[in-house]
Amino acid sequence: MIREILVYPNKLLRETSKEVTHFDVHLHTLLHDMYETMVAKEGIGLAAIQVGVPLNVLIINLVDEEGYQTAETLYEMINPVILEKDGITIYQEGCLSVPGYYDEIERAAHIKVVYCDRDGNRCEEEFTDLMAIAVQHEMDHLKGRLFIEKLSYLKRKKFDKEWKKKQKAGK
Ligand SMILES: CC(=O)Oc1ccc(/C=C/C(=O)NCCc2ccccc2)cc1OC(C)=O
Numbered sequence: 001m002i003r004e005i006l007v008y009p010n011k012l013l014r015e016t017s018k019e020v021t022h023f024d025v026h027l028h029t030l031l032h033d034m035y036e037t038m039v040a041k042e043g044i045g046l047a048a049i050q051v052g053v054p055l056n057v058l059i060i061n062l063v064d065e066e067g068y069q070t071a072e073t074l075y076e077m078i079n080p081v082i083l084e085k086d087g088i089t090i091y092q093e094g095c096l097s098v099p100g101y102y103d104e105i106e107r108a109a110h111i112k113v114v115y116c117d118r119d120g121n122r123c124e125e126e127f128t129d130l131m132a133i134a135v136q137h138e139m140d141h142l143k144g145r146l147f148i149e150k151l152s153y154l155k156r157k158k159f160d161k162e163w164k165k166k167q168k169a170g171k
């Protein structure tokens with residue numbers, strides 16, 4: 001079912017998520033609900049904490065060349081760890097927990113990640129481009145960090161001003 005997405009400055013988003021120890025039906029239900037929620041909100045990535053569940057679970061489903069978001073390219077990562085990262089890339093990021101705000105964020109261009117799939121099988125993958133950016137963005141959520149915390153001082157002031165104005169205008 002579609003779950004509520006926590007929105008900045010909800011304190012729960014700052015929690016550090018915990019390792020998954022049971023690869024059971026509850027995890028599979030969470031993954032299903034995360035996917036339904038993400039797709040309904042037109043997102044391409046979501047971490048469990050964004051639906052209020054502080055577990056090391058993230059999903060990413062990029063849109064393909066024709067603009068379709070098919071579950072064939074859905075990544076479900078449980079207890080992910082970045083083994084290597086190198087290079088630098090900049091991309092205009094957005095987040096379902098910070099709706100309507102986008103900004104240039106610098107991240108590693110290439111990463112090597114090890115994670116478990118929904119059945120607890122160990123997977124190891126290397127990513128570049130948008131997948132590398134998405135994995136790093138979602139893994140920051142597992143540490144309670146939002147992309148706006150990587151903004152320069154001046155850009156963050158711009159964000160704070162914009163966000164306050166939006167809150168006053170009642171979204
Ligand atoms: C108003 C509003 O909510 O705008 C949105 C903002 C963000 C998003 C989705 C963001 C998202 O999926 N981010 C995943 C992390 C990520 C960021 C950049 C590159 C890779 C991965 C969707 C929005 O809604 C619509 C209708 O576009």
Ligand SMILES: [Co+2]
Binds near residue numbers: 095137
């Ligand atoms: Co996000």
